[in-house]
Amino acid sequence: MTKQKVQAGRNWYAVHTYAGYEDAVVRNLKQRIESLGMEDKIFSAVVPTEKKIKIVGGKRKTIEEKIYPGYVLVDMIVTDNSWYVVRNTPRVTGFVGAGTTPVPFDKKEVDTLFERMGVAEPKYKMDVKVGDVVRINDGPFKDFEGAINATDEEKGKIKILISMFGRETPVEIDYLQVKKI
Structure with missing residues (x-):
């Protein structure tokens, strides 16, 4: 040195x-x-x-x-x-x-x-937006596909419209449970 x-x-x-x-x-x-x-x-x-x-x-x-x-x-x-x-x-x-x-x-x-x-509360970085088609990869709706209807970055939740029982059904799940298609 x-x-x-x-x-x-x-x-x-x-x-x-x-x-x-x-x-x-x-x-x-x-x-x-x-x-x-x-x-x-x-x-x-x-x-x-x-x-x-x-x-x-x-x-x-x-x-x-x-x-x-x-x-x-x-x-x-x-x-x-x-x-x-x-x-x-x-x-x-x-x-x-x-x-x-x-x-x-x-x-x-x-x-x-x-x-x-120093960020006390971990933040979600959502790489999806309203209208994107995603596949659910965890939880009771695993392998279902649907379009994102709404996002809540603060809570890390998204609402997805999935086809169930012959009609579109809104489902709110954690952002980390989906993968963009």
């Missing part, structure tokens, strides 16, 4: 890790910071996650999903010693940047990312 120009001051940096070991890297890094007395140079390490809603066994479940698998964000002042502590943490493969020079996140990028991580 020596003889490389690094942006002075405290910044957020992305550290590449082995995939699936992000939480272990954060734990190891926090232990190393404490034991090596680097609290004044390395301030925190986080695994960026967001809440998502999944349907498992017909029930809604909120899960934490990694935004950037294989990466950990570290808030630090880069010096030769702090770079060495982070870089030589078990399961860390390196900093994101050119060569051995870590490139910091822009303040705007960090704010956007933490805003995304």
Whole structure:
């Protein structure tokens, strides 16, 4: 890292890790910071996650999903010693940047990312709209097809008109139970 120009001051940096070991890297890094007395140079390490809603066994479940698998964000002042502590943490493969020079996140990028991580209530991102034809893939109406009549993004529900008993019947189901045809 020596003889490389690094942006002075405290910044957020992305550290590449082995995939699936992000939480272990954060734990190891926090232990190393404490034991090596680097609290004044390395301030925190986080695994960026967001809440998502999944349907498992017909029930809604909120899960934490990694935004950037294989990466950990570290808030630090880069010096030769702090770079060495982070870089030589078990399961860390390196900093994101050119060569051995870590490139910091822009303040705007960090704010956007933490805003995304801090959302208390998971949001639904509906990729369907009124009039789209969908197939129901879960629940009592599995394999029925119908046209979307109404959407409620706040609750994550949609109303579908399905053909049942020889007439169009409106059914309200969870958005995650359909697939666009």
